[in-house]
Amino acid sequence: MRSRPNYLAGIATFGWLLIIGVPLYALVNTAVQPQTTYTDRGPVSLPSAVTFDNFVTVVRSGFVGYLWNTALVAAATVAIVLLLAVPISYAVVRGHGWLTRGVFRLFLLGLAIPAQAVIIPLFLIINRLGFYDSLWGIILPTAAFSMPVSVLVISGGMRNISVSLYEAMALDGARPARILLDLVIPLSRSSIATASIFAALQAWNGFLFPLIMTQSDSTKVVTLGLYNFVSEYGANIPALLAAVLMSAVPILLVYLFARRALVAGLMGAGGK
CATH class of the missing domain: 1.10.3720.10 (MetI-like)
Structure with a gap:
């Protein structure tokens, strides 16, 4: 016998996927944006420019x-x-x-x-x-x-x-x-x-x-190396998140x- 689809479980799974996926997307999105423009748009919007300079840094x-x-x-x-x-x-x-x-x-x-x-x-x-x-x-x-x-x-x-x-x-x-x-x-x-x-x-x-x-x-x-991108006068957020991404892979x-x-x-x- 064919089992009935569990719509409630599907909705819950999709919600959990959003909870996990949205922060990951925001992490990657910010890591590939220039430091001067990463705050121009929201963290979950499509990037206006993509750069790998943060990883080089x-x-x-x-x-x-x-x-x-x-x-x-x-x-x-x-x-x-x-x-x-x-x-x-x-x-x-x-x-x-x-x-x-x-x-x-x-x-x-x-x-x-x-x-x-x-x-x-x-x-x-x-x-x-x-x-x-x-x-x-x-x-x-x-x-x-x-x-x-x-x-x-x-x-x-x-x-x-x-x-x-x-x-x-x-x-x-x-x-x-x-x-x-x-x-x-x-x-x-x-x-x-x-x-x-x-x-x-x-x-x-x-x-x-x-x-x-x-x-x-x-x-x-790596946990201490992340502080290299935070100073008394500010933080290089895109480079910091690029370092977080590199340490997580x-x-x-x-x-x-x-x-x-x-x-x-x-x-x-x-x-x-």
Whole structure:
């Protein structure tokens, strides 16, 4: 039987599309207009002139270097999070002692601690370690605050693996490390991808740690580089929005390629 069309859902979807699409159009529209004329017409009107000089200004300001620094921070953060979160999640799922339960509760407690509440001791620790004004001063705190959610998501995905599969490999003589590499990680790819994207987003969009832990131009990331287009006497709005557009494209491409794994991992985050 043919299902009836859901007009109400179609109208709601179109309204949501407008809510998302109009700001994006205004962003792109302003980014390709000259600074002298971008206020002549409304933000959603057709541009009177199209120019790419704003993107040239952004590139000449050194913004590409900030993009490279941000990419390094995101890649290192994801690597550290996965290197620690995957075995921790495996131990939480397969362990039955009070220690593993306590470790999992400790990570859950980390969800309730905002970075702003511990920024001063974090600054002192990073300074004592000699990582102040370096990319490691951003990477380590970002990875630490990405760990609780990552452990929660990955352990939820691992709980969906059938116990019989664990028992079958154990009967074949496989050690825990072999079970993790050959069984758990391949079957937990969705949750691992979700944790990876979350950690990358945390690193890419992070503002507090770069602001507090760095000061030189060579260690700037995109969130701080946007301030180059804002001065005491005004702001170059078209160039600023061009920089925002350039900084959003890489993470958008990552999402487009990993969206299926992201959705599947979020659906399995609660476990069975």
